Amino acid sequence: MHEQHPTESPHAAESSAREMAASFPNSERVYRAVSHGGLDLRVPARRIHLSDGSSLDVYDTSGPAGVDAAAGLPRLREAWIARREPGNGGCVTQRHYARRGVVTAEMAFVAAREGCTAEFVRDELAAGRAVLPANRCHPESEPMIIGRNFLVKINANIGNSAVGSSIDEEVEKVRWATRWGADTAMDLSTGNDIHATREAVIRNSPVPVGTVPIYQALEKVNGVIEDLDIDLFLETLREQAEQGVDYFTVHAGVLLRHVPLTSERLTGIVSRGGSIMAKWCLAHHEENFLYTHFERLCELMGEYDVAFSLGDGLRPGCIADANDEAQFAELETLGELTRIAWEHDVQVMIEGPGHVPMDRIRENVEKEEALCGGAPFYTLGPLTTDIAPGYDHITSAIGAAMIGWHGTSMLCYVTPKEHLGLPDADDVKQGVIAYKIAAHAADLARGNTRARERDDALSKARFEFRWEDQFHLALDPPTARSYHDETLPAPAAKQAHFCSMCGPHFCSMKITEDVRRFAAEQGLDEGRALEEGLRAKSEEFRAGGAALYGTDREARAQEPEPVEAGAPRVAPPD
């Protein structure tokens, strides 16, 4: 086997370096060499160089940079895929290999990304507790894993519901979302050029791509829901699987008998796919064809290794409808379907709500685990209140962080435009950053020590007044820097030993430095602090303390110039 590595032209690498430098100054993409069965895997990370000579490697989703969109990304996994033997019925899923004890190159790759053994990855996949989305027709993707015993992942939605978005724009969206940290991308396009757009997106996506195939199926019948049928749907699945879609949202759990359970709801059915299938069921008075023909879906998806993302078509659309009978009836059906998919060795994750008050979030995770045999949970938010349209990235980041802590494996982002309009580039970034926060907070709460390294590095930089390092370690370095510049624009302020908020003589960290220096000079420790002798030392300190008091007085002289009038300036919390 030949070594697999991204082919980056010198020119492209140069432009990519500029892009990366703008978003992540002092960072570089590095590859860790991992040897696996004769293959040399190159596992990516972003290395943040710090001013003290150390560095921190962080998980990186941005993919090889500087690649021409027309050519597409390097086909990283092509050789890995080529050398594998399919199972019965052509099954090539990661679950298939895992259950037979095989560690694939993809498993070795994600193990290196996650910091665990490849055997652990294999066992989690075999047990159904994790999903490694890796369509054999999307060899450009860098393997990643979704499961409760791995880092919490986030998904960003792209695609356009209006006509007229160019294909280049869609490719740019994937690059933008993954640059800021999206672990997967769902292409929810419903407009023109749906096939060509998806092709361009997949060829340029370094992360797994999900879709909701019913949207394209509906386009094929001109929007007439009742004209949908299983053959048309399977044809659509095949088309998308051949292009390399890594997971399909399928609303196979919306059953005819569930629909009346939504009749007393405040906001009915809010999933597009769910409402489409509900209408189809009612109009035909037949059971959902995705449910009745579910095994045919499994067979097809096994041939490509497309994972199921079993859609929660009856998820609650408001606080009032949370955790109701309709929602949990569907979840029970999703559990039934999970077992069928597993029998076919197809990978499965389960989609979750939606809108849920904080006190009812945990119940969702517990029910999902119990009903769906531990398949990874993939939730939209949930939003913890309905009263803040325009800020639903925040109402939902609260719920996302909590549900992530309780065991959700992937969080589907929500942008500030949710419920109101179509997100633009900045909205996508706001959504991704809010969800990186939620996912990371969940990783910390789960006790992930590797995740903690970044918090500790940033806090240490903060305490040591290494401003540049604080920016470089931040989720969004340019924003952190620009906020600092607004108050203290002078370059010298980046070396200042005081907080920009408080000024030098009120800076607690500055005073703590003084306290520690005094303590060190005097040999203070906890025991000694209680000793009588300390009083004498304290007097020495006062008598000879000009330097310390002097520091305060000198610091006053360095106090920052007042900012310009106009915008009110407000002090930070004590």
Next chain:
Amino acid sequence: MHEQHPTESPHAAESSAREMAASFPNSERVYRAVSHGGLDLRVPARRIHLSDGSSLDVYDTSGPAGVDAAAGLPRLREAWIARREPGNGGCVTQRHYARRGVVTAEMAFVAAREGCTAEFVRDELAAGRAVLPANRCHPESEPMIIGRNFLVKINANIGNSAVGSSIDEEVEKVRWATRWGADTAMDLSTGNDIHATREAVIRNSPVPVGTVPIYQALEKVNGVIEDLDIDLFLETLREQAEQGVDYFTVHAGVLLRHVPLTSERLTGIVSRGGSIMAKWCLAHHEENFLYTHFERLCELMGEYDVAFSLGDGLRPGCIADANDEAQFAELETLGELTRIAWEHDVQVMIEGPGHVPMDRIRENVEKEEALCGGAPFYTLGPLTTDIAPGYDHITSAIGAAMIGWHGTSMLCYVTPKEHLGLPDADDVKQGVIAYKIAAHAADLARGNTRARERDDALSKARFEFRWEDQFHLALDPPTARSYHDETLPAPAAKQAHFCSMCGPHFCSMKITEDVRRFAAEQGLDEGRALEEGLRAKSEEFRAGGAALYGTDREARAQEPEPVEAGAPRVAPPD
């Protein structure tokens, strides 16, 4: 007693109506008449008028509008205060009256605001489980209550740490923060004109005002921490109490023996007041004078009814330092001080962290309750990760919502500029909105049915495509409207029966409308859905269903014009 009501001049009322209309269209400030012991109390609310003729009253902190800043707000409580008899030592605290079984006008007022009985308010105050900050020298304030059995409150910090901010600007900050929902304001000024600024702020603040008096005391000794002493501090307290400050943050729990406990911390002492007192203790090798003279503080504060906000000078400043020995040692001391203050009938709340990972948040509330006898908890955030400077309103809104749910009574906001610079007007608004979200999410999780009314009203408006009502019910109506306008600017779109995100034929709510109409026409209910006869009805529906299918087709024709190219447009989540 005469009726107390705001004196609004016709001119001022007119300008205020314009201001309110800009931020809260279709809203008006209303007063509910409450009779109490011969007084006619006028309890404010904001009434949101909806397009269906109904209205919703929401809690309102904005105060009487259109008042000249030089004249100050009407002295609402002046007559209430005048007719009360002080207790021993001149004690006039709400706790004093509550413990003697007296229901004050303030208690009756907050009971009406909260929707409970005045006796319940009294009993919570007497038990120390709530604080009603109401300095007798701040008669302009509209009474509010902070306690675990009431709505969760939020505090906004104002004040300026640089020189040169005008007094008018500070007044404008209070108006701005309370317009968006701040329940109290802390004036953290440390610059020039500190006395005059505070005077203007208090005379124009409809909400209780808190301060950290050590800041001004330190100004009086030219920033030389070691020169601080109890007499200077008490003189400063008296000065500020006379002006009408409603609660004082006092770092009396930072003891000499606690300081060494911080020596191994990643970020030491991050509270300004805490670091000042730690330095004072070490330099003098004496116990904190705020601790040793605590009863003198109690006596003074009882004369005015200034509440203690016992500062957590040793709160953790990063995830690594959360819930450590230093933090909880101080908390134990705060419990000891709480009991002393209560003996003097002085009201007490307890400040809390800071930076805490989600899995360790609950422990903070439980320890505070146990150690401090149920005194209200007042927390800063907490931030749930350190890695997102520039977004700490979000990292902390997650923690604030959770700690609010678990029992915290007031949440001190954090703005996007935290750790980086001084917040401007928009940052203040971002901080307030993020914290209104957190507080409201906590109210919902605590099962507050009144809080739920707003979620339900907004969700109902959403389901019924009443776009204007959605905006009017939102926490930030202008932002919600502007986001909708970006995608669908035409006025007609505000009447459209489809989501702006999905367009008409993919709108789940639109399809649900169709499903429900069909169900209603056919008399569908859960039982009937399972009946054989439904199949026949379904066939009728298909045969006669032109209207329904037609709706879809017609809807396609109404599909919104594509938005302008340039900004990438991304589809919402399925």
